[in-house]
Amino acid sequence: MENHHEDQNGVVDGSRSALIFLGTGCSSAVPNAMCLIQPSDPPCHVCFQSMSLPPDRNPNYSDGKQYYILIDVGKNFREQVLRWFTYHKIPQVDSIILTHEHADAILGLDDIRAVQPHSPTNDIDPTPVYLAQYAMESIAMKFPYLVRKKLIEGQEVRRVAQFEWNIIEEQVDKPFVASGLKFILCLLVMHGEDYISLGFLFGENCRVAYISDVSRLSFKHRIRISKTGAGQLDLLILDTLYQVSQIEVEQ
DSSP states (O other), X not given: OEEEEEOTTSOEEEEEEEEOOSOOSOTTOSSOHHHHHSOOSSOOHHHHHHHHSOOOOOOOOOSSEEEEEEEOOOTXXXXXXXXXXXXXXXXXXXXXXXXXXXXXXXXXXXXXXGGSOOOTTOOSOOEEEEEOHHHHHHHHHHOHHHHXXXXXXXXXXXXXXXXXXXXXOSOTTOOEEETTEEEEEEEXXXXXXXXXXXXXXXXXXXXXXXXXXXXXXXXXXXXXXXXXXXXXXXXXXXXXXXXXXXXXXOO
16 A cells, blocks of 8 residues: 655655555465365464554554555454454545456455545545456446446436546556556566466656566566566555565566
8 A cells, every 4th residue: 555645836756655554464365264264283483473563553644635645455354354454544435547457466456445535425535446448348348336436217217336447558657646656667478377466666756666466577578567667666565465576676
């Protein structure tokens, strides 16, 4: 999640951005339920640690107008709201970036209505969502009521999350802006050998590369996020799909 500020002139101050990690485990979530109800001997250190440690004490930034950008909305989104949004005093979600359309990235979309203003008639400003065309097509099949603009004849109005869908052009040199934050590059990365997921390079004063669920990164894209290609890389966030992945990035 990206939290950044706008000064009195409406200019985003990128130097005061913050990243909050709502989840960094596998797609089936951590802790793994089987590790808790049928613990191994010795028990799984990661799962038991995740249940015993208190939340990290990251400071909450409170000066100026803030925007909150959520990267992926997984199946544990409601739990993340109850635990982390309340802890960090996060009042809303201003934009959503989707890396792909698997369950761990989109199954919380329906619960976004919990962090949107309440309106029985859905008369609210929609939350912008940025995603690839193939993800849009998949979501339209899984959540038709979140995509459909008009009610089917005879259908009753029900409160559902409201979204504005924005297709990201799958070109590495095509930037886009979400809630004032510039996403400089859209990276096509391999999620296994039969599926492409999206990674991103964002920020201007501080450059961050965010790549999740990746099993292989092409040489071209390794160059794109390296200091040779991007000119600046301050933070690399890399979540590999398998224990051994073909990932190597210039320091």
